[in-house]
Amino acid sequence: MRIRKAETADKAAIWKILEPMIREGETFPLPRNMTEWEALEYWFGKGASVFVAEExxxxxxxxxxxxxxxxxxxxxxxxxxxxxxxxxGRGIARAMCLHSFDMARTLGYRAMQYNLVVSTNKAAVHLWQDCGMELIGRLPGAFHHPQEGDVDAFVMYRTL
Known part of the structure; x- marks a missing residue:
């Protein structure tokens, strides 16, 4: 597997990854009815550096x-x-997380912050902590989960 900067030709494949996550509505605070165009505008938005893991x-x-x-x-x-x-379950998220820390440093960032990590996404919370992110705040009821109702979200941070 390699991680590389995304290209315009990757947008269709990126949408295939984003769409199920958006429709599930369990991990990102995005409208579940977002269109492909809206999702890609968000993902590739102003100032964004986008990467893909491919094999x-x-x-x-x-x-x-x-x-x-x-x-x-x-x-x-x-x-x-x-x-x-x-x-x-193949370590893709871990690899992307660690890669992102290196890329963030290369791009001149001095720290990383995740503003809204959904508390019910226990695998992500554990993974981010394992990668050195510190849970620095709890936002009570800040995320409306489609099955669980209002659940807490975390702010996570680490210096680079």
């Missing part, structure tokens, strides 16, 4: 880095990661 031409996952805030907060990166359903 033999199969896109297994994608992540993006953006400034967490403009101006005085732009030295802190924000990351979003999605693994293709058929590739889950």
């Amino acid at each position: 033999e031409g199969d896109i297994l996952g994608t992540y993006h880095l953006t400034p967490n805030q403009p101006g005085g907060g732009s030295h802190v990166a924000n990351g979003g990661y999605v693994t293709a359903p058929h590739a889950r």
